[in-house]
Amino acid sequence: MAGSRVTLNLTSLRLQNSVDNTFDGDFVGGGSLEKSGAGSLVLGGDLAGLGCLSIFEGRVSLQGGYRAHPDLYLALNNGTTLDISGGTGPLRAYQLAGGGSIDLGANSLLLGGASAMSNYTGTINGTGGVRIVDGDHTFSGRNTYTGSTFVEDGQIRFRDEGSIESSASVNLGAFALVDYSGSYTGVVFK
Structure with missing residues (x-):
């Protein structure tokens, strides 16, 4: 669906898809999208009105010039x-929780x-990188992205x-901190 708009008004939209779907419309209203079902969901519109994206099952792909809310x-x-x-x-995301995989590409x-x-x-994963703007972020998985941190x-x-x-x-700002107390015996970062 192209040119559509979903107005959430601080509510949740629960999408159960067992087949692949594409939505090129915009999200407005500051609510959340909760995706379940084994199918893939491709989002190609403006995500600025989406406060939370929860993926319970399957795959969500973001395409095009998506614009996400800075507190996503x-x-x-x-x-x-x-x-x-x-x-x-x-x-741009405010917080990240759970497990799964994030494919950055470039x-x-x-x-x-x-x-x-x-x-x-x-x-x-991917050839892109990760930038921590502020806050306290804990990673427990073996990340394989090859871009800069x-x-x-x-x-x-x-x-x-x-x-x-x-x-x-790995580039650290003047007020950045790194804390390691894991069990991994390889190189944590170089």
Whole structure:
């Protein structure tokens, strides 16, 4: 559906799809989208009115010039995928929770803000990078993205198997902190 609009008005839209679907319309109203079912969902419109994206099952792909709300909350269950490789720029999210996989492609994930707290056990993959803007973000999965990691402000923590060993570089701002208390015996970052 192209040219459509979903007005959420701070409510939740629960989408159960067992087959693949595409929605090129816009989300307005600051609500949440909860996706379940084994099918893939492709979103190609404006996400600025979406406050939360929860993926319970299947795959969600963001394509085109999506514009996400800077306070977007992302939650992924184990076994799910968020694919931003078809987008035309970085995805900005306030917090990240759960497991699953984020496929960056060549794009980047900008994460955080004042008082943001993430606890992510999944993986982040692709040739893009990750930029921590602010907040306290914990990673427990072995991330394989090969782009750069920037921690402008706030804290990045590694727990359990958490690592960013494939990241091309790690750049820390003047007020950035790194905390490692995991069990991974390889290189956490280089």
